Amino acid sequence: MQRKAGPAADEPRTPERVGWGFIVLYAVSYTGGSLLFLAPLLVSLALKVNDLVGIDAAPRNLALVTGVGSLLAIIANPLFGRLSDRTTSRVGMRRPWMVTGVAVGAAGTLVVATASNIATVLIGWCVCQVFFNATLAAQAAVLPDQVPSQQRGLVSGLLGLSVPAASVAGTYLVQSFDYSTVLMFTVPCAVGGIAVLLFTWRLPDRRLAPADKPPWSLRELAGTFYVSPRRNPDFAWAFLSRFLLVTAYAFLVTYQAYYLIAQLGSSEDAVPRQVYLGTVTQSIALVAVAPVAGRLSDRLGRRKVFVMSAAATYAVALFVIAGASTVSGYLVGMAIGGLGFGMYMAVDLALVVDVLSDPSAAAKDLGVLNIAGALPFALAPALSPLLLSAGHGSYAVLYAVAGACALAGAAAVAPIRRVR
Numbered sequence: 129m130q131r132k133a134g135p136a137a138d139e140p141r142t143p144e145r146v147g148w149g150f151i152v153l154y155a156v157s158y159t160g161g162s163l164l165f166l167a168p169l170l171v172s173l174a175l176k177v178n179d180l181v182g183i184d185a186a187p188r189n190l191a192l193v194t195g196v197g198s199l200l201a202i203i204a205n206p207l208f209g210r211l212s213d214r215t216t217s218r219v220g221m222r223r224p225w226m227v228t229g230v231a232v233g234a235a236g237t238l239v240v241a242t243a244s245n246i247a248t249v250l251i252g253w254c255v256c257q258v259f260f261n262a263t264l265a266a267q268a269a270v271l272p273d274q275v276p277s278q279q280r281g282l283v284s285g286l287l288g289l290s291v292p293a294a295s296v297a298g299t300y301l302v303q304s305f306d307y308s309t310v311l312m313f314t315v316p317c318a319v320g321g322i323a324v325l326l327f328t329w330r331l332p333d334r335r336l337a338p339a340d341k342p343p344w345s346l347r348e349l350a351g352t353f354y355v356s357p358r359r360n361p362d363f364a365w366a367f368l369s370r371f372l373l374v375t376a377y378a379f380l381v382t383y384q385a386y387y388l389i390a391q392l393g394s395s396e397d398a399v400p401r402q403v404y405l406g407t408v409t410q411s412i413a414l415v416a417v418a419p420v421a422g423r424l425s426d427r428l429g430r431r432k433v434f435v436m437s438a439a440a441t442y443a444v445a446l447f448v449i450a451g452a453s454t455v456s457g458y459l460v461g462m463a464i465g466g467l468g469f470g471m472y473m474a475v476d477l478a479l480v481v482d483v484l485s486d487p488s489a490a491a492k493d494l495g496v497l498n499i500a501g502a503l504p505f506a507l508a509p510a511l512s513p514l515l516l517s518a519g520h521g522s523y524a525v526l527y528a529v530a531g532a533c534a535l536a537g538a539a540a541v542a543p544i545r546r547v548r
Contacts, residue, residue: 137508143276151283153327154270157226159290160323161267164233164260166291167298167316168240169194169505171403173253174385176309178396180246186517189385189511193250194382197257198506204258205498209265216341220333222266222273227328229263230321241313261502263324268494272481273334278426280478285422288473292411292466295321299404306400362483362544363493370480371500372537373439373472376446378508379530380465387523392455396434402455406462413466414473422474431479431543434471439538441468450524468534483544 177193178186192261208225215221237256243249275283298316305311388394425434445465450457484493512526519525 139462139546144273145276145279146275146283148380150274150330151286153330155286155290157324157327158267158287159293159534160320160327161260162265162290162294163298163316163320164230164237164256164263166294167254167302167320168237168253168313169381170295170407171302171385172309172312172316173240173249174382174400175312175396176240176243178385179309180181180244180249180503183386183389183396187383188513189246190382190386191513193246193253195506196250197253197508198502198504198509199483201246201257201261201502202499202506204261205265205502206496208262209269209494209496209498211544212266212269214336214341216336216338218335220271220331220335223328223331223333225262225266226324229259229261229266229322231259233259233263234317234321237313237317238310241310245311249508252522255536257502261498264498265494267324268477268498270331270479272494274332277482280481281422281426281431281475281488282419282480284476284478285418285425285474288418288470288475288476289415289423291469291473292407292414295407296404296411299400299407303400303404321369338467360483363480363497364539365544366476366480366483367497367500368541369439369537370476370497371486371504372533372540373442374501375504375508375529376442376534376537377469378504379512379526379533380446380449383507383512383523385527387449388455390521391451391523392458394455402548405455406459409459410462410466410469414470414543416435417467417470418474422478425475425478431475431482432544434475435479436541438468438475439534439541440472441465441533442472443531443538444468446534450527450531479541479544 173193174186174190179191181189206227212221212225215224217224233256236252236259239252239255240249241252243252256339271280271283271287297319301319302312305315384403384406385399387397389396394402421434421438423433442465445461445463445468448464449458449461450460480494480497515526516522516531
């Protein structure tokens with residue numbers, strides 16, 4: 129198979145308009161990358177931990193596994209983003225990291241699936257987080273590399289569909305193979321990995337000439353994890369907004385299975401199907417709103433109002449879930465959440481790309497931004513036991529706090545000045 133790469137250059141070219149063939153392949157690849165993470169996070173990992181230690185000890189053990197994994201993701205994403213920006217491979221800057229990330233991350237998935245104790249689950253999940261984040265960092269950099277500004281709202285909106293699509297596909301595959309723990313993990317991983325690899329085959333990747341490779345130093349390495357809020361306050365506010373909204377999301381998805389068991393009284397056997405129904409409900413709403421929001425954002429030339437409205441809507445959804453006493457109430461909350469999250473996913477990435485200060489370091493800066501997407505999955509498991517204890521085991525308290533985080537995320541967008 130012939131791998132395509134664009135011409136070597138020390139400066140990122142101004143992207144030309146991309147066709148629907150590229151857009152569709154990119155969106156499918158992004159969905160595959162999301163599937164690698166979401167299938168375990170939504171249900172498989174929680175059920176694996178529950179099988180090993182039981183429902184009483186499961187929350188704190190799941191907190192350990194997801195928390196440590198997320199801390200490693202915080203380091204891995206911007207680090208691999210910086211390495212991607214410096215890669216001089218003949219097959220491109222982004223492609224090698226997508227392929228390597230999928231291959232090694234898949235091995236970590238198999239370790240988790242076959243683990244007989246929490247320590248082995250932890251090791252396997254850490255491998256997954258590190259190397260799947262290499263894939264994620266490279267995928268995110270394709271947007272500023274290949275897509276011009278006037279198409280970013282549209283493409284960002286379609287990429288936003290990757291989350292619901294991967295969520296539906298992941299939970300469907302998990303419930304379809306719930307008779308085998310190994311298949312619950314490995315089948316979604318295989319499907320997602322193939323989707324990513326198909327895109328790498330067709331990607332006209334950017335190339336960096338060896339002579340143009342920027343110097344490497346300890347100062348440069350430290351800068352991998354930092355963007356100055358004083359020099360780029362808009363980026364800092366976008367970071368804070370994403371951090372707060374993803375924190376709200378992390379509270380929901382990390383403990384969704386235990387919420388259904390403990391608060392709604394569901395049996396463990398019923399949880400995969402209920403999570404699937406919730407995911408489908410949310411995704412239908414998300415798919416309905418995301419393309420419309422992305423296209424409308426491009427036409428109006430506005431990003432902030434969409435992101436703020438989205439975060440506020442997601443807060444309402446979490447308050448509904450917090451007060452639910454039946455699966456039907458939970459599904460109503462998930463539907464509202466789909467509207468908010470769909471609008472957010474459609475426009476947020478376009479907003480962030482529009483406030484990047486240095487296009488030549490896009491992967492690094494997007495990697496720093498992705499800390500806002502990874503850190504909540506370390507903090508939420510650490511804070512959740514404290515919130516559950518303060519609420520006497522009530523998941524209503526936990527999700528009310530999550531709703532407050534989403535509202536704060538909406539407010540954090542207001543000070544951004546570079547975009548409307």
